[in-house]
Amino acid sequence: MPHITLTSGEPGIRGLFRFRPETARPLNELVESLLRADNTLSRGERELIAAYVSALNECRYCFSSHAAYAAAQLEGGMALVEQVRADVGAAPISVKMKALLAIAASVQQGGLNVTEKLVAAARETGATDVEIHDTVLIAAAFCMFNRYVDGLATIAPDDPDSYAVRAERIVSIGYLGLLEEAQNKSS
Template sequence: MPHISLPTDQPGIVGLFDFRPETAGPLNALAEVLLRQESTLTRGERELIAAYVSSLNSCRFCFSSHAAFAAAQLPEGMPLVEQVRADLDAAPVPSKLRALLRIAGKVQRGGREVTEEDVRAARAEGATDLEVHDTVLIAAAFCMFNRYVDGLATSAPDDPEAYAAMAEQIVTTGYAHVPAGLRG
């Protein structure tokens, strides 16, 4: 049960956005830029970074939703997401993405954990400064999102189909959020 009274029974961050729509806009805009705008990293790869950080933070709602969003946009689907979650070193991801995921994991522990050696390793695998930047910002943003969702004890569906339905909406329309009072 959430720590505060929410106006809807929407799970996770969606219920929080219904509670305070004026914060939903900027947070959704950030997610839209980081996860969906044009980039040399695919949308699926960026969602995988978000899911990986959310997994490290043990945020069930954010991991489950962004895992579904990543799976819907990666040819290897959920099996790859689960492999990355279970063992990044053994997961069959490109070396550049693995280096970026390692940076994301360090950001999750603390920003100062990222070293010049980590960045150099990512560059050696072909990562650009923009990809390193966006990886760090995705990881940092998802630490915030995870703490927002879990800090207010929001609900998280148990049914994977609920996340698959969210994924369909995100893949199709993006992170635009319509507050509960404006839904048809």
């Protein structure tokens, strides 16, 4: 049960956005920019970073959501996402993604845990400064989102299909598109 009265009944961050709609737009703009804007990392790879950090933080709602969004956009689908969660080193992803996920895991532990050695290792795999920057910001943002969602004890559906249905909408219209749809329905 949530720590505060959320009247929409929507799970996770969606219920929080309904509770404080003035925070919804800037947070959705951030995630839209980080996870969907043009980038040399695919949308699926960036969603994978978000899902991985959420798994490390044990945020069930955010992991389930972003795992579904990553799976919908990555060859290998949910099986790949689960492989990454279980053992990044053995997962069938690029060495660059492994290096970036190592940076993301360090951010999850604390920003000062990102070392020059980790950054150099990522660069050796071909990671650009923008990719390193975005990985750090995605990881930091999802630590915030995870703590926001879990700190207020929001609900998280048990049914994986509920996340998969939303993934289809995220892939087709994005975070801002879904926000605008939700705002239009409530007005």
